[in-house]
Amino acid sequence: MASQRRGLKGVADLLREDVVAGFLLIFGAAAALIWANSPAGGSYEAIRTFAFGPSGLHLDLSVEAWASDALLAVFFFIVGNELKQEFVHGELRNPRRAVLPIVAAVCGMAVPALIYAGINLGRPEALGGWGIPMATDIAFAVAVLAVIGRYLPPALRTFLLTLAIVDDLGAIIVIAVFYTDHVSFGPLLGAIALLAVFGYLQRGKGLAARLNASRLPNWTVYVPLAAAIWVLVHGSGVHATIAGVAMGMLMRTVAHSGEFEAPSHRAEHLLRPWAHGLVLPVFALMSAGVVFTGFGTIFTDTAALGVILGLVAGKLIGILGGSWVTTKLTSAELNPTLSWIDIAGMAMLAGIGFTVSLLITELSFPGDLHMMEDAKSGVLIASLIATVLATCVLAVRSAHYRRLGARTADSGGGGDEAARAEG
Template sequence: MSPAPSRPPRLRAVFPVASRAEARRIGEILRKETIGGILLVTFAAVALVWANSPWADSYFALRDTEIGYEPWHLKLPLGDWAADGLLAIFFFLVGLELKREFVAGDLRSARTAVVPVVAAIGGVAVPALLYLAVVGASADEASGWAIPTATDIAFAVAVLALVGSHLPGALRIFLLTLAVVDDLIAIAIIAVFYTDSIDLVPLLLALLTIAVYGVIAQLSRRLFHARPAAAWLILLPIGFVAWALMHASGIHATIAGVLLGFTIPVLHKRADRADDAGPGLAELFEHRFRPLSAGFAVPVFAFFSAGVAIGGVDGLASAAADPVLVGIVVGLVLGKPLGITAATWLVTRIRRIDLDPALRWIDIAGVGVLAGIGFTVSLLVTELSFAAGSGQADHGKVAVLTASVIAALAATMLLGARNRRYRRAARSAGDPAAEMDRASGN
């Protein structure tokens, strides 16, 4: 009797238990993003109420007020300053996080990177296809195909932090890594598909300025480590010039923020690497500037972007009948979890990779539901897809807000139930932290 064929060895688990340093970093991000997510929702709610109040004219007058220097083509409405300018701060942090993940994080290894990368691709492709299936690939509304492909990391992580105190650390790392890759895809989509024309001279000057910025950041790591004000006095003016030139080139100016973030060094110079060297410059900048992004830039953008005049019951009925709204809601609420879960299942089967032993597929599905919170980037893509003030643009924004709320509530229920199960399991195992939770009434 011939021996049974041996089963091919499986690779190591996806996102095994993280190191203490990585766990502390993830926890720090979770705490900051919780506050940022609350501010984001608050500012968006204020804008929505104001835009539908008897004083709506004052809101739109404020949003359309133009300021800036006309000779440099920078006399823009406040709404555009928020979308093009303030969001560049958000995308600068995205650039920092992307580089850190590729240089020193989970994406530096092909074995751990393949799953979140494929999951993010699935979470982009399926919502886009569902949107096109609803509106029709040849219709005018098809230009909004990218709206349901984005994930708002601030909002999503805020929800996870509020309901996921006992969820496995591997699940949190999976969400963050997935969102980072999702942001990278969104950046590529904005740069490639939402650029009508390119002026090469400003673009080349912008790239040259970014290169100068990077050289200074690389050569002056110790200075920027020791003196926080030096970044404001030296790097900020250069970064603003790069942003203005990118804006003049025709490419969306937020791309400048990403490229500037890519230039910041992640690791110390070889001579400075020691156990007590502290965090690298990219991590230090992320720590310093994230409050500016989460506490000001993104909420202000949400305030100027989320203000949509719904028009009462008739307006809601009109929006609900618009294929744009249906396509976005279907893409975010159904397409995101379907694409992420299916892509994760497929790649783990093909590559013979096990999930972390602490995870279940329902947890992955919960992250997929959570990723359906589009908000910031989806609102930005809505503004890039349709003419400002058009019915499609307004309906698109209503759809993004509606889908994000539905996804947040659904994820809260699903992951909240999973969190309670993990908490009971921890108590049964005699986890001291769970005992402290029980004593405090949590």
């Protein structure tokens, strides 16, 4: 029994590694593409569209929707939780550095949308897809960064996380305002009220302290509360993964007297293996199965071209250009462990636009299946191009930082932070 527990602990520790999560996510996406475009593609579509759940709560959802809306909320909880730790204790405590990825995210949404709109100005039926190239897929981007950037400075991952979260929040707002017929404010207000309860319980004072000190297991309170918040957010018409981000940002990052560790760290330690080992691979398997139909028309369809250029060129121009201009016009600053070529590589990586981009594609062209398929293929091609370009840049930078680390170790340490970003 003891050896079995040690074995399970070893597997859990392995699944906490971003690199392992990256490989599992990429494997899931590759399997989805092969399956969807194989002779057995019909079985893939049948499984992905199979619906189940309580219809009375508007939760009679397809397997794909459960994966992207419910399972992925767990991953977004961890990301929001990690960002909270960075804002309280880490890199983002410094407002001059925190503002940079936020501005970069806004510019990285605006420029791709403008590129798409410019290409499709003479085609009104395609113009509605302007929101497709706005969104960065945080799950894929972080996974690829983990695989190719083992020696890159941690500040680059924090920059990408912050940018991608702001990017996703912006895309969700765009969906709610421009691509949703109706937002139900009753469920939304209910979710906000329960989030206030969630935040109060995290404070650990008064009633919350007595609850935390009771013999009642924490999960018997937090799991039903989190599920209720998710159901209400989903019922409001807002993309339900926002519930995960909100709860993650409300987690307490400081341990109180008598606690072994802060709730934030405890929750992350518990949930990360599940997120990496189950949530992300299943999400990739159910979301990445884009069927290539009419491949020859992709590069002549302005909708597909707008998506490709928006994600590949627009993200690079918006993020890199917006960041650089911000440092010149304001007191915002780039972390001294990073150089602008690192930001350029990361901006290329932000061109990966799976989940939300595919969702906006379906909302943009509900009556035109051919244009929808071309735009979806454009998302896939752009994501592949962005991954290849980012890999070429960031792999070289990772090797550069590895050599610098080895040189520093050989010399017994020393050197300032700026020296790490040279070259």
